[in-house]
Amino acid sequence: MSDEKHGEPNPIVNALSNTIAAIRADDDQLELAKAHEALHPKAIEKLSVQEARSQPTVADAVKHLLMQQGRATDPTALVPGVRATPLSIDTDSGPLPATVYTPEDATGQGAELPVVLFFHGGGWVIADKEVYDGGARGLAKQAHAIVVSVDYRQAPEHKFPAAWDDALASYRWLTQFASRIGGDARRLALAGESAGGNLAVATAIAARDAGLPLPRHVLSVYPVAQTSLNTESYLENAIAKPLNRAMVKWFVDHLVRTEDDLADPRLSLIDADLRGLPPVTIINARLDPLRSDGAKLEDALQKAGTPVQRREYEGVAHEFFGAAAVLEKARLAQAYAGDRLRESLAV
Template sequence: MQAHRTSIAGAILTLAAALTLTAAHAAQDGQPGKVSTAIAKATAAVRADKDMKAVLDAHAGLKPKAIEKISVEDARKQPTPADAVNVVLRAKGMPTEPEKLVPGVQSRDTTVKGAAGDLPARIYTPEGAGPFPVVVYFHGGGWVIADKQVYDGGARGIAKQANAIVVSVDYRQAPENKFPAAWDDALATYKWVLENAASFKGDPKQVALAGESAGGNLAVAAAVAARDAGLQKPAHVLAVYPVAQTSLNTESYIENALAKPLNRAMVKWFVGHLTTSEDQLKDPRLSLVDANLQGLPPVTIINARLDPLRSDGAKLEDALKNANVPVERRSYEGVTHEFFGMAAVVQKAKEAQQYAGERLKAGFNPRATQ
């Protein structure tokens, strides 16, 4: 059965690659093109796990416009994968309140000091007296859209699985704040947490970095920046499907050019709003594989098979190994970009969050794993 699914998927991928350019020019009114939608649905039908496909179908049912074809203002108003998860939860008669989905973790909104002023943030705290290790977390959204609320599932899950405080920050976004504003905020947030962790039951000697997608890039880049600034070395870095390079012609970009909820054209749209010149694409903060990665703490990379960014994770793993940085990477079959925060309804997300928690705990307590 698996071999049959693989052969069908291969045929669809061949068709998808052949029709990518045609689909990219279709449906100029902002609606997803009929060709790309059909290919995405057919691919998901044979490649995505059943629970993952349920979320994809729920998202499609919310009728989002193709982000790469609309304005930033409209893109920020589109239904999100988190909205789709809530649709699935309600259909199952399950609660949608985060506190009920992840018991034992409380959250409160506050502000932290960024590079150019205060930034909105959310602090997730496990039950207990503490002090707890702390994870500085950066959400995804291509540095342009989304916020800590959209990525609540991932941050809250990390707090639960790692038994750690998580500080999720809304860094400045493009195009209002072009590259490298978000990277400056990431370093400033890490520094703020080091200085203030004790005030919210955190252990300032045990601070890690984490993020998803664009935020996964920020987590690694912040570790590099912290090293260069002579700050305390992070206990660990967790990068979930990170952006690690700027070519759109990797194996996974071609294979998943028309994937949902992230496709090749969307990434081009994000980067176009983020940068001001072609030269910035070569900057090692964006192209992590070209950065000096030596001396970084252990890194964990999580990837999804049905994701244009899967090859980014593999390339980053190789670059870290070449720099003698301890690194582990897991790529989860049958799931797409954004799956990590869907633990309430997607089994692979539960497994990935558990793995992330184990890796973070090992970073906080390295002797316990020896």
């Protein structure tokens, strides 16, 4: 196989995926999908890890679309009034790089702000906090809170449960040192997208079990919540973009040490003890293999007596949440998430 053809999507499946999207997706979601396609992403499930990490992301597609529209691409122009500064979080496994997003109108007022610890997506294998800047920055603005977006260790170099250990260590650090970044350690929340949506819920459980102060809220955006690839939405969106069923299998295969890890309640959240957790907000996209995961997690939380709200957004796909610069539903979802967080984080 020539280098040019290596990792190319199957042309028939690709055409079918595009046809289905043209029927089901909102116009602006379709424009974003076309912008992503113009960057020639390869099929991640056919690539090595290093190759997969260099593929164009949805964040790249947002930037490409903004340029096509003749609009600014600078994050500070897209989400004005939020300042980003680097941070290093010390953990037993070493320092973790993080970005602190602070609403600028809050600085200099003396009062400490609530803090949201945010975990990026990428299947625990690819992507980083930079790729998920749009979601984290938008939450800082909408929740009027400091958002700390952390880069946890990734598989396959660091297999399950390294990312979960780092997530808990980051939260533990915030419970002790939130004041260093102008935050109020009594008003913490957890948030994340996709793989990070799983980490947000799992960290709340781990904090409860470790006797740490509980977060006030958990925001889980299109989380991985179980490990079967045969749910309704996996079958319905098997060839969806930008996430498909084969990609999820590729991520999980690189993540786990043995098949036994698939049953671990940190990965299969619907099998965890979900009692005594703070209010949870789940956000799902209709055109996403992970939609059923969110619905199953909502059911499991309700059965455990944990307060939960879930919203499903029609006409948008996985990764939509951080694309508020170009997607109307992303703007609505970020505003909803901000409202939910503000309510729980109020003094």
